Amino acid sequence: MKVKLYTLIVSNYYLLGFMPLLNNPYALIATTDLSIQIIVLFFLLYGYLLKMQMKFRQHGIAMLVAVVLHLAMLFSIMIPAFVLGVVPRFIVPNVYGVASVVTLVMGVIGALAVSLGTWLVASWRFQDVAGCFKKKRIMLATMAMWLVSLSLGIVLYIILYWAVILS
Numbered sequence: 001m002k003v004k005l006y007t008l009i010v011s012n013y014y015l016l017g018f019m020p021l022l023n024n025p026y027a028l029i030a031t032t033d034l035s036i037q038i039i040v041l042f043f044l045l046y047g048y049l050l051k052m053q054m055k056f057r058q059h060g061i062a063m064l065v066a067v068v069l070h071l072a073m074l075f076s077i078m079i080p081a082f083v084l085g086v087v088p089r090f091i092v093p094n095v096y097g098v099a100s101v102v103t104l105v106m107g108v109i110g111a112l113a114v115s116l117g118t119w120l121v122a123s124w125r126f127q128d129v130a131g132c133f134k135k136k137r138i139m140l141a142t143m144a145m146w147l148v149s150l151s152l153g154i155v156l157y158i159i160l161y162w163a164v165i166l167s
């Protein structure tokens, strides 16, 4: 009985806490995007761990999943949000504003990272991993750029939606 009551209170508190998010479609879409990006981050770190354990094939597969998830979010959420929301609402009125600068830097670094990531997994195509060794430096640069763009994405989310969550 006590456990049931506790569960009810906690679940209500949880739902109420996220009510502003559920009522705001922009914040909801951005939160979905952020959650998937955190999963992408997990795959990147897990992929790196697999490489440390010399499991190169599994490393390639983890990176492939990260690339596919990232591309899905890019085309379904990020590009439409950039074109329809960020450009008219932030970049056009105030190109030197924090949100504009963070978005533009994130966009350039993120586009480079995901393009290189796509090329790395596409040029592998589940073949022998021997061909991957000579791309080690490109992989390191791709990973670094990817981590920077994911971090900037989290900063942008906080700038744009923290007030909505707290309201």
Ligand code: HEM
Residues within 6 Å of the ligand: 048, 051, 056, 057, 059, 060, 061, 063, 064, 067, 116, 117, 118, 120, 121, 124, 129, 132, 133, 136, 137, 139, 140, 142, 143
């Ligand atoms: C988005 C794609 C990828 C990223 C971000 C990535 C990232 C990395 C990173 C950060 C390293 C460590 C580099 C270093 O220690 O300097 C690495 C190593 C390695 N990766 Fe990837 N990788 C990707 C795709 C792939 C693919 C598709 C394969 C093919 C199976 C692969 C195979 C390897 C191998 C064999 C190494 C070891 C290289 C060495 O130690 O000489 N990677 N990768």
